[in-house]
Amino acid sequence: MKIVDVRATTVAVPLEAPLLHANGAHWGRFIRTIVEVETDDGLVGLGELGGGGQSAEAAVAGLRPYLLGHDPFRLEALRFAIANPTASLYNNRTQLLAAVEFACLDLMGKRLGVPVSELLGGRLRDEVGFASYLFFRYADPSTGRGEVRTPDQLADEARRLKAEHGFEVHKLKGGVFDPDYELECYRALADATAGDLLRYDPNGALSVGRAQRFGRAILDLPNDYFEDPTWGLNGMRQLRGLGLPLATNTVVVGFEQLASNVRDPAVDVILLDTTFWGGIRPCIKAAGVCETFQLGVAVHSSGELGIQLATMLHLGAVIPNLDHKADAHYHHLTDDIIEGGKMPYRDGAIRVPTGPGLGVALDHEKVARYADLYRETGDYPYDRDPGRPGWYPLVPNERWADPAAAQPADLTSW
Numbered sequence: 141m142k143i144v145d146v147r148a149t150t151v152a153v154p155l156e157a158p159l160l161h162a163n164g165a166h167w168g169r170f171i172r173t174i175v176e177v178e179t180d181d182g183l184v185g186l187g188e189l190g191g192g193g194q195s196a197e198a199a200v201a202g203l204r205p206y207l208l209g210h211d212p213f214r215l216e217a218l219r220f221a222i223a224n225p226t227a228s229l230y231n232n233r234t235q236l237l238a239a240v241e242f243a244c245l246d247l248m249g250k251r252l253g254v255p256v257s258e259l260l261g262g263r264l265r266d267e268v269g270f271a272s273y274l275f276f277r278y279a280d281p282s283t284g285r286g287e288v289r290t291p292d293q294l295a296d297e298a299r300r301l302k303a304e305h306g307f308e309v310h311k312l313k314g315g316v317f318d319p320d321y322e323l324e325c326y327r328a329l330a331d332a333t334a335g336d337l338l339r340y341d342p343n344g345a346l347s348v349g350r351a352q353r354f355g356r357a358i359l360d361l362p363n364d365y366f367e368d369p370t371w372g373l374n375g376m377r378q379l380r381g382l383g384l385p386l387a388t389n390t391v392v393v394g395f396e397q398l399a400s401n402v403r404d405p406a407v408d409v410i411l412l413d414t415t416f417w418g419g420i421r422p423c424i425k426a427a428g429v430c431e432t433f434q435l436g437v438a439v440h441s442s443g444e445l446g447i448q449l450a451t452m453l454h455l456g457a458v459i460p461n462l463d464h465k466a467d468a469h470y471h472h473l474t475d476d477i478i479e480g481g482k483m484p485y486r487d488g489a490i491r492v493p494t495g496p497g498l499g500v501a502l503d504h505e506k507v508a509r510y511a512d513l514y515r516e517t518g519d520y521p522y523d524r525d526p527g528r529p530g531w532y533p534l535v536p537n538e539r540w541a542d543p544a545a546a547q548p549a550d551l552t553s554w
């Protein structure tokens with residue numbers, strides 16, 4: 141089997157409302173690049189990447205000379221062919237490698253008539269449990285709905301998501317407002333979801349001192365873990381005395397950092413991201429290291445449509461030591477580009493696809509519709525907040541948003 145064509149299509153899929161985070165916002169839509177890898181026997185494998193608010197079409201097109209003629213089964217060769225670690229000092233293609241790896245695994249599964257999870261060790265579970273992923277949100281400008289900026293709104297949103305999807309773990313994406321205000325919100329979340337586990341993740345925005353203060357103030361709550369409260373392995377190490385499990389998806393996103401964390405522990409739980417780590421297979425390798433050294437493992441979400449979600453589900457299905465619920469932005473989306481529409485949550489979990497390959501197929505009408513939407517609305521800067529023109533954060537941050545600020549009027553240009 142040889143690769144004969146590589147295509148990329150950028151889509152913009154609307155979110156229920158704009159999502160705020162420590163570095164800016166998702167401006168009311170996710171922009172994702174859908175990758176289709178075709179082989180000489182007519183099979184098409186699917187990949188996906190994106191997350192920074194921009195198209196990756198040009199970068200995918202640049203890979204064509206590297207990929208044409210390559211056998212999709214030769215995945216280790218592919219790693220060195222396009223993402224040699226020393227050549228990557230100039231051209232870091234880790235995320236591109238991930239999208240191509242997804243497509244190649246999809247092709248292998250389709251060729252052999254088995255799901256990707258069966259190629260990767262076999263399913264240990266038929267569904268993967270998820271946490272709710274709660275963001276502070278602006279209202280959707282067209283509907284006026286979806287705003288989450290106060291403790292009461294956050295509590296209501298958590299109750300709604302729990303009732304609708306069955307979540308029993310709740311993650312608050314913070315780092316937006318002053319930590320004392322976010323502490324008030326987190327405690328309101330705890331009250332609204334009594335008995336459930338909680339996570340707080342301000343994307344490393346707090347100083348070590350403010351992270352210590354926040355951590356001490358939540359010790360009485362059922363915390364699943366304290367995720368990236370401050371920046372850096374050395375910053376996180378200074379929080380080890382708090383008595384809270386520490387998690388990261390920012391400072392351990394590769395094997396060098398994982399080795400450092402084993403030799404001089406900073407965090408307890410590693411959130412594995414199929415894009416950040418360069419594919420599903422490196423995440424499984426990393427999970428093996430975590431199993432050996434008794435580190436916790438969870439599945440990270442870097443913002444996904446159904447193709448990427450399928451990679452997260454196949455990963456979650458085959459890792460024996462998945463001892464925390466996975467994250468997904470998925471429930472904030474209004475639609476998906478796969479056949480059958482959005483995958484449903486049942487009791488806080490999503491079933492692992494069982495069809496050949498990744499087990500998802502493109503709905504070509506939806507792809508065309510959301511490619512049109514991308515052409516109409518264009519890119520957005522993930523690291524800017526439409527409500528605060530000219531603003532950018534420091535690390536550690538001190539330039540917090542005002543929860544009472546006006547709703548931004550324009551979410552298409554900046």
Ligand SMILES: [Mg+2]
Binds near residue numbers: 343367368388
């Ligand atoms: Mg995180």
